[in-house]
Every structure is written in structure tokens, then in C-alpha cells.
Amino acid sequence: MTSRTERTRAALQSAALQLFTERGFDEVTVEEVAAAAGVSHMTFFRHFPTKEAAVLDDPYDPVLGDAVRAQPAALSPLERVRRALLMAWGALPEPGEGETRARVALVAGHDGLRAKAWANNQRTQDVLAEALVEGGVPSLEAHVAAGACLGALMAALLDWGAGGEGGLGDRISSALGQLAPPPTAEGGA
Amino acid sequence: MTSRTERTRAALQSAALQLFTERGFDEVTVEEVAAAAGVSHMTFFRHFPTKEAAVLDDPYDPVLGDAVRAQPAALSPLERVRRALLMAWGALPEPGEGETRARVALVAGHDGLRAKAWANNQRTQDVLAEALVEGGVPSLEAHVAAGACLGALMAALLDWGAGGEGGLGDRISSALGQLAPPPTAEGGA
DNA sequence: CACATGATGTTAGTCACTAACATGACGTGC
DNA sequence: GCACGTCATGTTAGTGACTAACATCATGTG
Numbered sequence: 001m002t003s004r005t006e007r008t009r010a011a012l013q014s015a016a017l018q019l020f021t022e023r024g025f026d027e028v029t030v031e032e033v034a035a036a037a038g039v040s041h042m043t044f045f046r047h048f049p050t051k052e053a054a055v056l057d058d059p060y061d062p063v064l065g066d067a068v069r070a071q072p073a074a075l076s077p078l079e080r081v082r083r084a085l086l087m088a089w090g091a092l093p094e095p096g097e098g099e100t101r102a103r104v105a106l107v108a109g110h111d112g113l114r115a116k117a118w119a120n121n122q123r124t125q126d127v128l129a130e131a132l133v134e135g136g137v138p139s140l141e142a143h144v145a146a147g148a149c150l151g152a153l154m155a156a157l158l159d160w161g162a163g164g165e166g167g168l169g170d171r172i173s174s175a176l177g178q179l180a181p182p183p184t185a186e187g188g189a
Numbered sequence: 190m191t192s193r194t195e196r197t198r199a200a201l202q203s204a205a206l207q208l209f210t211e212r213g214f215d216e217v218t219v220e221e222v223a224a225a226a227g228v229s230h231m232t233f234f235r236h237f238p239t240k241e242a243a244v245l246d247d248p249y250d251p252v253l254g255d256a257v258r259a260q261p262a263a264l265s266p267l268e269r270v271r272r273a274l275l276m277a278w279g280a281l282p283e284p285g286e287g288e289t290r291a292r293v294a295l296v297a298g299h300d301g302l303r304a305k306a307w308a309n310n311q312r313t314q315d316v317l318a319e320a321l322v323e324g325g326v327p328s329l330e331a332h333v334a335a336g337a338c339l340g341a342l343m344a345a346l347l348d349w350g351a352g353g354e355g356g357l358g359d360r361i362s363s364a365l366g367q368l369a370p371p372p373t374a375e376g377g378a
Numbered sequence: 379c380a381c382a383t384g385a386t387g388t389t390a391g392t393c394a395c396t397a398a399c400a401t402g403a404c405g406t407g408c
Numbered sequence: 409g410c411a412c413g414t415c416a417t418g419t420t421a422g423t424g425a426c427t428a429a430c431a432t433c434a435t436g437t438g
Contacts, residue, residue, distance in 0.1 A: 112308075118304060231386075232386055239426080
């Protein structure tokens with residue numbers, strides 16, 4: 001039972017993705033996207049706050065906060081965030097590969113989109129940091145841990161979107177692995 | 190002998206900073222900034238590509254690339270970037286404390302400005318990663334190292350701008366310190 | 379003083395985004 | 409089935425960032 005709202009929104013998003021990919025983000029007006037979806041430009045803005053938002057649609061934040069809270073407090077903040085992201089990635093429903101690729105490629109190739117993506121990233125960062133702060137981690141340390149992990153993750157994403165060949169999952173684990181503490185010689189887990 | 194161009198640019202920047210701080214970024218039009226500096230809005234855009242650019246003015250990138258290249262190749266990419274940033278920070282001429290504070294506070298408190306700041310950050314990230322790639326580091330690893338360090342640094346900056354009391358330098362070293370490898374038990378330097 | 383050059387002003391336009399009000403589709407109570 | 413309310417949408421008019429084309433004014437040079 002997709003409601004009318006959901007259908008319109010999906011139509012807008014899909015029209016936007018296709019037009020932007022074909023002709024470039026800057027060469028397509030919101031007016032055109034709306035027309036392609038069969039609605040007026042006002043309807044576009046009722047569904048998306050900005051032109052960029054039709055491409056950047058990530059409602060994952062709450063999941064991530066909980067994932068951080070689920071980590072053992074004995075670990076360093078950085079390590080808690082790192083594991084939370086790895087865990088959350090594994091648990092997420094893998095979105096359609098092709099479409100994700102198109103979206104990330106768009107973002108990787110356009111300054112304005114990248115900027116907005118970073119802005120979203122920052123919201124996520126705040127959520128992660130908040131979860132750490134609740135657990136007693138000082139604010140600066142919490143934000144730094146979140147910032148470092150998301151910086152790494154974003155780098156992996158953009159690198160993939162810019163033309164990397166492997167799977168996205170592999171890149172993410174590899175990126176976050178780079179932030180892992182080196183294994184102790186004792187073999188302690 | 191400051192050229193006319195330089196004087197106009199400085200006037201615009203200072204007018205922008207003052208007006209934005211007084212009344213908020215969104216409540217001041219470019220027109221008003223230009224008027225306060227005694228020029229027309231076209232002149233504003235000849236000096237700054239966007240409204241945000243009058244606040245975000247960081248020409249540090251080239252220095253950072255060289256700082257990375259100066260690090261011993263034996264270190265991990267992450268560690269090379271980390272040390273390069275610490276080194277570069279120490280070598281930079283400390284800019285006027287008050288003005289920097291005002292700028293960072295503006296950025297920390299405004300979504301659009303933060304987004305643009307991240308966009309700049311990405312350029313820096315690319316410069317750092319490039320320096321690593323030249324040294325033989327794979328692209329993904331290089332971008333991740335740069336992303337993580339700059340993510341941490343940005344978090345420290347924004348945290349400071351949002352109302353932290355200590356010195357900025359201390360926060361930066363503390364933030365980057367969080368990414369340092371743990372000291373080995375052997376006491377090896 | 380004629381001249382070239384570069385910074386600036388003027389004007390008019392595009393486009394993202396917003397506000398106010400009108401219309402149209404849909405289900406609910408009766 | 410019909411009045412009614414609600415919610416998605418359309419229409420219109422506006423603001424403000426940013427651009428392009430052309431005019432002007434300052435500056436230094438011969």
C-alpha cells in the first residue's frame with residue numbers, strides 16, 4: 001500500500017537520479033525534475049528541502065547511535081565507533097547496488113553534492129558523539145572519534161563512487177580496519 | 190603597498206565577518222555586505238566565488254602537502270598525515286585569535302557554512318592523499334588516512350568554535366593524539 | 379596627453395527556494 | 409450518497425545568490 005505521498009516522492013527521486021546522471025546535476029533544473037515526475041516544482045520542495053536532498057537520502061542515523069551504545073565501554077571511544085560502524089554496515093539491508101552506485105558517483109563528482117553529503121555526515125557524527133558522551137566520554141574526545149571514523153568511511157565511499165571496482169562492503173571494512181589498534185603480541189583478543 | 194584589489198577584498202571580508210556575527214549569516218544579504226564595504230554586489234562576487242567564501246578563507250593546502258612528503262616513509266600513512274598536520278600547525282603563523290574565533294564560531298553555528306567548510310576540507314584531503322599516493326600508498330588507503338585525520342581535526346575545530354574554552358592548539362594536538370598508535374611496551378621511539 | 383589595463387558599476391537575467399492562497403482528491407460521518 | 413475535513417498538490421508572486429554583457433572609471437606608461 002504505497003501512499004500517494006510515497007509514490008510521488010519515489011517518482012521525484014527516480015526522475016532526479018536519472019536526469020542528473022544523464023545531463024549533470026547543474027544542467028537540470030528542479031522544474032525539469034518535477035515535470036519529469038509529473039508534478040510542479042512546489043511539490044518537489046514539499047518532499048525534499050533542497051535540490052541535493054533528492055540524491056542524498058540517508059535515514060540511518062538512529063541505528064548508528066544504538067550500535068555505539070551497544071559496544072563494551074572498556075574499549076576506546078575510537079574503537080567503539082569503529083566497531084559500531086562495521087556492525088551497522090553488516091546489519092543494514094544491502095540497497096540496490098546499481099542505484100547506490102549511481103548516487104555515490106553523482107556525489108563524488110559534484111562539489112555541491114559532496115558538500116551536502118558532508119553536512120549529513122556531520123549530523124551522523126553528532127549522533128555518534130552523543131552516544132559516546134552519554135557513556136561518559138568527554139565531548140571533544142567523542143567528536144574526534146566520530147569524526148575520524150566517518151572521515152575514513154566517507155573517503156572509502158567517495159573513492160568507490162569515483163570509480164573503484166571492488167565491493168563497497170570490502171572497502172568500508174578495509175578503511176575502518178586502518179583505524180584499528182595494532183594486534184597485541186600476546187594474542188589477546 | 191597593498192594594492193587596491195587587496196584593500197577591497199579585506200574590506201569585504203571584514204564587513205562580512207562583522208555583519209554575519211552581529212545579525213547572523215542568513216539575515217545579511219551579499220548586497221548589504223558589499224554596501225558596507227563601499228562597493229557593489231558584483232565586486233563582491235569578483236573577489237569571492239560565493240557568499241560563504243568571505244568567511245572561509247584557507248590557503249594552507251600546499252604547505253600541508255609538503256609536510257606529508259617530509260615524513261619518513263617507514264611510518265604508516267595515517268601516522269604520516271597525523272604528524273604532518275601537527276608539524277604544519279606548529280609552523281603556521283598564529284592568526285589573530287579573536288578573528289579566527291569569530292570565523293570558526295560562525296561556521297560551527299551554521300549548516301551551510303559547515304557544509305562549505307567540509308568541501309574545503311575535502312580539497313585539503315585530496316592534497317594530503319595525493320602526497321601519500323606519490324609515495325606509493327594505494328589510493329584508498331591514502332584517502333582514508335587523510336579523511337580520518339581531517340575528520341578528527343575538523344571535529345576539534347568545530348568543538349572549539351562551538352564554545353570550548355581552551356587554546357585551539359591544545360585541542361588539535363589532543364584530537365590528533367587520539368589517532369596515534371599506542372606506545373610500545375619496549376619503549377621504542 | 380593618448381592609451382592600455384584592470385577594477386568597478388549597471389542592468390538584466392536564471393534558478394533555488396519560500397509564502398499565501400486556491401483547488402483538487404480522498405476518506406469519514408451521517 | 410452527500411456534506412465535510414484533510415492533505416497533497418497547483419498557482420502566483422516574491423527574495424536572494426549568482427552570472428553575463430557591456431559601460432565606466434582609475435591607474436600607470438609611453
